[in-house]
Amino acid sequence: MRGSRRSWVVGAVAAMFVVRLAPVASAADPSVSLSASRTRLTFGQSTVLSGKISPAPAGEIVKIVDGNGKVRGQDETNAAGEYEVTLWPRRNMRFRADWDGTTSDPVRVLVRPIVSVSLRGVRLFMGARVTGSVRPAQSGRVLLQLKRNGRLERSKRVFMSDGRFKAKFGIRKPGSHRVVAVFDGPDHLPGRGRSALSSPAMPSLSKGSRSIYVRALEGRLRDLGYRLLGVDRTYTHTTADAVRAFNKVQRRERLGSVSESTWRALASPTRPRPRSSTPRYHIEVDQTKQVLYRVRRGRVITILHVSTGASGATHDGRYTFFRRVNGYSPNRLYYPVYFDGLRAIHGWPSVPTYPASHGCVRVPMWAAKWLSRKVELGHKIVIYH
Incomplete structure (x- = not known):
């Protein structure tokens, strides 16, 4: 009996000891938190990654590591156990805080690239030049959209070289034009840039005129089938005869000179049809x-x-x-x-x-x-x- 009582007493004391120690051990488990001041950035902007360790001694080193385990920055905790690290990510990244093997929940920071684009040399019936860049520089393709009076005219995808791209668009009609460039790569948020508005000139031309606009005029007449001796920068009597033929077919005043209304007619012309289909x-x-x-x-x-x-x-x-x-x-x-x-x-x-x-x-x-x-x-x- 005495032996049984002694065993019961020892077991009860041991149980009380375990119950009292369990909450003390849980409170002592180390932890580290992590948050970002910004989770969506434009390239070149910074974000502050900060958090707190627990327990909270000062002088502890907390490292910020990326998804591949590479250390991107570190800080020493203050008296409250707090730390912060400022980073300038170049792409979408996932970060964790690491405190001597104890890690935080991940924080994802997304980066939007900077897309710049310009539209130059906008001339009716000639090719406008598009140039632009994506930062940070990278490879891939950019979607270019040519818009006229706010409506999509045409689009194309072009390859970048070291983050730079270029292209040409034909300008077929008068109006206010701009190009929108869109880059949507796997490592970034979609980036978008747009050019300034630009409208093609429609100058008056007549015999003796010399300019790039004469070339544009003659090229358009040739493409429509009006007979010319060639396409150059000089408005000659042959140019005037082709313009007269065009005005006749369009039922316009039979002039051999060009005004703004001529350019507009050239953009949306009536195409003549033959009276007879035979012979070939x-x-x-x-x-x-x-x-x-x-x-x-x-x-x-x-x-x-x-x-x-x-x-x-x-x-x-x-x-x-x-x-x-x-x-x-x-x-x-x-x-x-x-x-x-x-x-x-x-x-x-x-x-x-x-x-x-x-x-x-x-x-x-x-x-x-x-x-x-x-x-x-x-x-x-x-x-x-």
């Missing part, structure tokens, strides 16, 4: 508009300013070219190709915007030789109002 290649003359069309496979491929016969002297109908003269004919027709008796298409020094010949189809002297070579005997010509 033929010539048409629209006497109402006073223009000549070269037609291939049902599509107008060339448009030329002409003047037909006054008072109905050029007869509507379907004819076949049957005779040609290289150079001048006896009655001074230049490179004539005949289709109806003595009626021919031929070069002539004066080609007004209205019917003025005796029945022939006058074309500008500079275009006569070229047109003669585009017509074979046996080809068809269709003339109509």
